[in-house]
Amino acid sequence: MVIRFCEFVLSTADTKNEKLTDACSVFIFTALSTLYAANSSVRPWKEVTLLLASCGSISVVRDMVKLFSEWPDISLRAKTEAYGKVMAHLLKRSPEVNDGVVLVKVLFQTRQDFDERLASRKSSQLQLLAAIAEKPAYVEALSEKLGESLEKRLLAAAVRYRNATKPRALATKEVILQRLDKIRSVSSADYSPGKALKRKRE
Numbered sequence: 001m002v003i004r005f006c007e008f009v010l011s012t013a014d015t016k017n018e019k020l021t022d023a024c025s026v027f028i029f030t031a032l033s034t035l036y037a038a039n040s041s042v043r044p045w046k047e048v049t050l051l052l053a054s055c056g057s058i059s060v061v062r063d064m065v066k067l068f069s070e071w072p073d074i075s076l077r078a079k080t081e082a083y084g085k086v087m088a089h090l091l092k093r094s095p096e097v098n099d100g101v102v103l104v105k106v107l108f109q110t111r112q113d114f115d116e117r118l119a120s121r122k123s124s125q126l127q128l129l130a131a132i133a134e135k136p137a138y139v140e141a142l143s144e145k146l147g148e149s150l151e152k153r154l155l156a157a158a159v160r161y162r163n164a165t166k167p168r169a170l171a172t173k174e175v176i177l178q179r180l181d182k183i184r185s186v187s188s189a190d191y192s193p194g195k196a197l198k199r200k201r202e
Contacts (some may be wrong), residue, residue, distance in 0.1 A: 038070035048084040053089040084124030092131040095122035129157035
């Protein structure tokens, strides 16, 4: 019931105006704020957390980024589908780059954390890497933390995420167009003036 209420409040507010959406998200976050504390033994519903991260006001996003950076188990939680999406939305929407950098460094404790996400088939993990790739400060911070440049790998992950989440019809259309372009290029090469003249002589 609580989850449905939050979904209803945020979705209904969104159809009216941005200020109302922000006010509703602040109200929901404030009501649950104690559950987001680092020492809380109970955590908020993942669905509500995802709603706040993706639809909440910028002030809510700012507070969530700071609070999640203090969770002792957030690095492990972020490897799950739900929290991976939450972290991706928060990093992408965070108004304070420095706070986002702190969260990035908390999420990736070792090189294995990065490699596991890079090899993961979960869209949430690719979404997280794509969110990091969008902001140079995040890329620099993560590269520094793990001791090597990760820019190319992060950009590749961002491309994989876009391809994985692209509507099937659009993806199919692009594949067909690419094949047609290839056929045209091959045909143009085969029927170039020089080759045509050579065939005529033969």
